[in-house]
Amino acid sequence: MTLATSSACGEFSPPPRLLLGPGPSLVHPRVLQAMGRPLLGHLDPEFLQLMNEIQAMLRHVFRTENRFTIALSGTGSAGMEALLVNLVEPGETVLVGVNGVFGARMAAVVERCGGRPITIEAPWGRIVEPDAIRLALARSGPVKAVALVHAETSTGARQPLEAIGALCREAGALFIVDAVTSLAGLPLEVDAWGIDACYSGTQKCLSCPPGLSPLTLNDHALTAIRRRKTACRSWYLDLSLVADYWEEGKRAYHHTAPISMLYALREALRLVEEEGLESRFARHRLQSEALGAGLEALGLSPFAQEGYRLPSLACVTLPARIDDAAVRASLLRRFQIEIGGGLGPLRGQVWRIGLMGESARRCHVLTLLSALEELGLDQGWLAQPGAALTAAAGVYARPGEPGAMPQKSARMSSEREKACS
């Protein structure tokens, strides 16, 4: 037997990147360190204790008392599929708000589960009006669930959710929410808003590497799972089996948990707790306003509907004079900055600039605006430097803004600390 080796490759050392795309966001050094710690077994008492701590901290960021609050072993899209494949039985109707890629994805997943999606469409960038949902509920016959995307990562729109829970309860429908780009970046109130099941991802406002999907289900949702007439179509994502592993006192082996990712999530959640949710939301809001002012000064205006724009993701329309591909390539090559392009029909039309978690800091906003100004001068779509930075500075200088002071926790290395508040 001769087992030839493939061509050898050297040690991998990722080039520095300022991650300002739609995720992954920058990861705090403490989280990177946590991920590099030696492994424990997935049934080790010390690891089970860590799972308990993660569950407690996730309940806090989801703003819920739900006992069933866990981190699923897959990315945010696995969380989407897990909720739908567990809560929807073949033939059941789900109303899905579709105003971008991720609403459309939810509808596709409902179909794969054998469910019947009825979409409530809105133009990309606009919200799905609560009245449209009310109307659809009235017209649709029995509805198993209403599914909405809180933060539509393809358009930058923030879906209002406060009034939907009551509509769902009245209709006897479960309320399912995609909080992938909102959790820990903007207010989300799982219990107060009557959300029955909610999922997120780790690589957005939690600033943890991708690979886990935090999710939470209340008793209504768990009852729906218990009362299923058919087995869940997925074994890997079957939450009744997954629950037997996460439930304290049970801890029955289902699959080997991604140990290192859970180390990372615990540390990311600790950083969130140290900062406090309110301060964290305020930081996201301030940085997004500063970025927005700067982009506006460059002629890039927000794509999403006014009053419903995400602080965690700026989606801006490109004026014709700006060449999407040329600028993004130069940003990456010359400045090591990643921002996102448009998805689907918005390809070439918009940029998606994420300010999530560790990426939502003044130093990063200023660096991006400065780089864009420089590229604009070079590429001939800008006449004078300074306007974008000046506009951002105006936001930072507003009286009473917390951004003027460094955050008291979630510290960067000391030399970056002052600039990166």
Added chain:
Amino acid sequence: MTLATSSACGEFSPPPRLLLGPGPSLVHPRVLQAMGRPLLGHLDPEFLQLMNEIQAMLRHVFRTENRFTIALSGTGSAGMEALLVNLVEPGETVLVGVNGVFGARMAAVVERCGGRPITIEAPWGRIVEPDAIRLALARSGPVKAVALVHAETSTGARQPLEAIGALCREAGALFIVDAVTSLAGLPLEVDAWGIDACYSGTQKCLSCPPGLSPLTLNDHALTAIRRRKTACRSWYLDLSLVADYWEEGKRAYHHTAPISMLYALREALRLVEEEGLESRFARHRLQSEALGAGLEALGLSPFAQEGYRLPSLACVTLPARIDDAAVRASLLRRFQIEIGGGLGPLRGQVWRIGLMGESARRCHVLTLLSALEELGLDQGWLAQPGAALTAAAGVYARPGEPGAMPQKSARMSSEREKACS
């Protein structure tokens, strides 16, 4: 709005553990370091290059030319479900060899996919005889696939696969193999054995943290996916969509890849290449023989059928005088050593001791045997120390054994190097 924090928890520092259970195995410091590197975006050109390198190295360990060779974003069980949900359409028959937990899991997953599993049962610990497979193929009418577990982690049995590919081809059935506990630890020849689709996990003989499932499909398997009459029931695991992301030249966004886990896998695969597959297999074999001799001296005899025992996992029967729970608890508490108990009907009857990847080293075998001897004296089920260590020493001292010399690569920190060959 007041967002109270949950009770704070401190920095997590995992206690040291010698991982000798059925996985996760010990992870090399270079792999831990790789995982802690800063993130790249999942569409960054440098990251796409890393994906290419992983694919090339995975082809090498799978011993295949299959273009479609990737690391799926989920653990080994997700890999199992991905192959079955893509290759099996509702109503189709799959012959599944069942001689332990993981064969039974495959049958359950076939059922969740809407397929019709026909199980070929063998007593736990014994192999599924090729003749039984031949017979089942002859009797079962049209069969979409035959699914076998190469290394049954619940019993320590190694399923012979060499003759099965030809039987499947004759019958027009696909040949699907679970190589979770075999890949990179014992010979596996995807192309030469006519395996059409094969999956594994990272936390076993690859010695990478859990969270990814390497898998490979040949053209027969891909054609079966292309010719499906129904959509794959899973969106997250739909390999035709996943392929659009992994395929060079396409790289279409499907879900955000688990970046850090892929850094880790690349480094783990580099360590495999540096050592060489043949040396790695020889190391696993030698260490398992030394362990087996030592355990036998303690009265623990192998559970699996002679001639078909895994080098990567020793499953041994407990004599009545040994208290399973008491010994495993003491191993963990006093010696920081994790070994595995029995699953299902074997609970309390067997131990499962993994020697996988970095765990398969002389220092670890000797440490475990020494700890067991000490506990045996303390707990009164052993009269004299030394027999187990002596038996292991006899194996190491056999003329011509590679174990007498430190491995030339995959180095541990220098002070451990000599002991840990």
